[in-house]
Amino acid sequence: MKTVMKFGGTSVGDGTRIKHVARLIKAHVDAGHNTVVVTSAIGDTTDLLLDTARKASTSGNPDNIKKIIAELRTTHHKAIRDAFNSTIETSSAIEVIKEINSRLEEVEKALIGICYLGELTARSVDFISSFGERLAAPILSGALRTVGLNSKSFTGDEAGIVTTKDYGNALPLERTYSQVKERLGHLVEDWVPVVSGFIARCEDDTVTTLGRGGSDFTASIIGAAIGADEIWLWKDVPGIMTADPGVVPVARTLPTISYIEAMEMSYFGAKVLHPRAIEPAIRHGIPVRVKNTFQPESEGTLVVGEEEKRRDVVKAVSVINDVALINVSGAGMIGHIGVAARIFTALAEAGVNIMMISQGSSEANISLVVDDKHLDSAVRAIQTDFKNGIVRDITSDEKISVIGIVGSGMAGVPGVAGRTFNALGRAHINVIMISQGSSQHNISFAVAKDQSHDAVRALHREFELDKIKI
Ligand code: ADP
Ligand code: ASP
Numbered sequence: 001m002k003t004v005m006k007f008g009g010t011s012v013g014d015g016t017r018i019k020h021v022a023r024l025i026k027a028h029v030d031a032g033h034n035t036v037v038v039t040s041a042i043g044d045t046t047d048l049l050l051d052t053a054r055k056a057s058t059s060g061n062p063d064n065i066k067k068i069i070a071e072l073r074t075t076h077h078k079a080i081r082d083a084f085n086s087t088i089e090t091s092s093a094i095e096v097i098k099e100i101n102s103r104l105e106e107v108e109k110a111l112i113g114i115c116y117l118g119e120l121t122a123r124s125v126d127f128i129s130s131f132g133e134r135l136a137a138p139i140l141s142g143a144l145r146t147v148g149l150n151s152k153s154f155t156g157d158e159a160g161i162v163t164t165k166d167y168g169n170a171l172p173l174e175r176t177y178s179q180v181k182e183r184l185g186h187l188v189e190d191w192v193p194v195v196s197g198f199i200a201r202c203e204d205d206t207v208t209t210l211g212r213g214g215s216d217f218t219a220s221i222i223g224a225a226i227g228a229d230e231i232w233l234w235k236d237v238p239g240i241m242t243a244d245p246g247v248v249p250v251a252r253t254l255p256t257i258s259y260i261e262a263m264e265m266s267y268f269g270a271k272v273l274h275p276r277a278i279e280p281a282i283r284h285g286i287p288v289r290v291k292n293t294f295q296p297e298s299e300g301t302l303v304v305g306e307e308e309k310r311r312d313v314v315k316a317v318s319v320i321n322d323v324a325l326i327n328v329s330g331a332g333m334i335g336h337i338g339v340a341a342r343i344f345t346a347l348a349e350a351g352v353n354i355m356m357i358s359q360g361s362s363e364a365n366i367s368l369v370v371d372d373k374h375l376d377s378a379v380r381a382i383q384t385d386f387k388n389g390i391v392r393d394i395t396s397d398e399k400i401s402v403i404g405i406v407g408s409g410m411a412g413v414p415g416v417a418g419r420t421f422n423a424l425g426r427a428h429i430n431v432i433m434i435s436q437g438s439s440q441h442n443i444s445f446a447v448a449k450d451q452s453h454d455a456v457r458a459l460h461r462e463f464e465l466d467k468i469k470i
């Protein structure tokens with residue numbers, strides 16, 4: 001079997017964990033499976049890099065940079081020693097340490113540049129944040145060599161991933177698939193390539209990233225490119241669950257889920273999968289397994305194209321917090337043709353993604369939910385486009401969350417919306433805005449941010465997801 005295995009940040013959180021991961025991969029390869037490994041950055045390295053870059057751009061003081069680089073050097077050197085089991089420096093450890101040091105020098109210089117310029121562009125954010133994965137891949141690859149596998153490391157770019165120029169959310173160009181196949185397709189028969197997740201390069205040769213949590217996406221792109229039989233995503237949870245276990249402690253692991261359900265869940269905030277991670281797998285119908293690194297014997301969740309109809313109407317509840325509501329109103333909008341279309345166009349031109357939309361039947365009001373980081377540009381775009389008075393008021397609210405309930409079994413089943421809103425009413429949760437996709441695989445609605453977790457728990461209870469048949 002040909003597999004791609006991706007390990008998340010917690011799974012490779014330190015040297016001991018990397019050693020554990022190396023043994024897992026070794027057992028899998030020894031069982032006869034050709035394997036490409038994709039790794040995330042160690043622990044929260046990406047957050048640390050982003051935070052350092054932001055501080056550097058505003059403080060103009062390089063002292064913090066020196067401190068953080070020293071911290072990263074210590075954690076990564078320790079990870080090497082623990083993962084390679086070397087109290088004395090073996091030649092393979094020394095080689096990897098050299099590589100890590102040179103990458104740390106590179107990121108330090110870039111951070112100092114940002115500090116003196118006092119400017120942080122989307123392009124430099126991607127360059128800086130790419131270093132987490134660039135540091136991790138040589139270490140995991142070295143750990144695989146110490147357990148006796150042939151392994152070399154690649155950046156996403158070296159593996160063949162070339163993307164659009166959308167820094168922070170880049171998408172693979174079509175030729176990625178043939179390039180990755182060319183570079184890794186045969187190699188995988190004798191080698192275990194370790195590819196840094198999350199990062200790539202665009203056509204004009206600058207570093208891009210695939211969005212936070214993007215290593216899942218890298219794994220799926222590589223899986224589709226090499227025609228993998230399965231893509232395994234190793235995480236710190238038992239699989240895809242009926243809700244975030246941090247919010248709902250009684251959440252259960254779903255043994256199977258369809259591609260579309262998994263996509264909708266991640267779209268509505270279930271951080272367990274990158275929202276685009278399933279798309280490349282769908283191209284070739286490749287099953288995706290989500291497994292727990294720390295309980296490798298458990299089955300985890302299998303994400304597949306078609307699933308037999310289950311009795312469960314609703315499978316999962318998720319919440320997305322980084323959103324804002326915009327209300328556009330004005331009596332002049334009543335009967336005025338094309339207002340919604342103009343709003344869509346203005347927002348599309350400003351690069352704003354609309355997550356939800358609803359229009360009151362009086363037509364005097366349109367509500368939209370957008371990413372909170374796009375709020376200012378969204379409001380500005382609508383203001384500029386409607387200078388002529390049709391729109392009287394544009395208000396916004398950042399203190400909202402969107403809840404999504406997902407399950408393909410709800411298509412055509414009457415009463416799901418009724419049960420949902422009754423349960424919320426009983427829990428004294430006010431629904432600010434509602435939308436149901438025409439696919440009927442989800443119902444989503446906005447509530448006040450400080451009630452979002454209560455809403456998730458109320459719905460988990462209402463649909464008895466803690467008793468879901470496993
Ligand atoms: P990775 O280790 O691959 O980076 P993530 O940290 O991105 O994994 O995703 C796992 C996290 O997603 C969990 O720690 C959990 O808190 C969160 N999560 C949110 N919703 C769900 C869900 N429905 N099922 C499982 N985990 C979820
Ligand atoms: N390291 C990146 C992040 O923290 C990508 C990933 O972990 O998948 O977002």
Ligand code: MG
Binds near residue numbers: 272
């Ligand atoms: Mg992740």
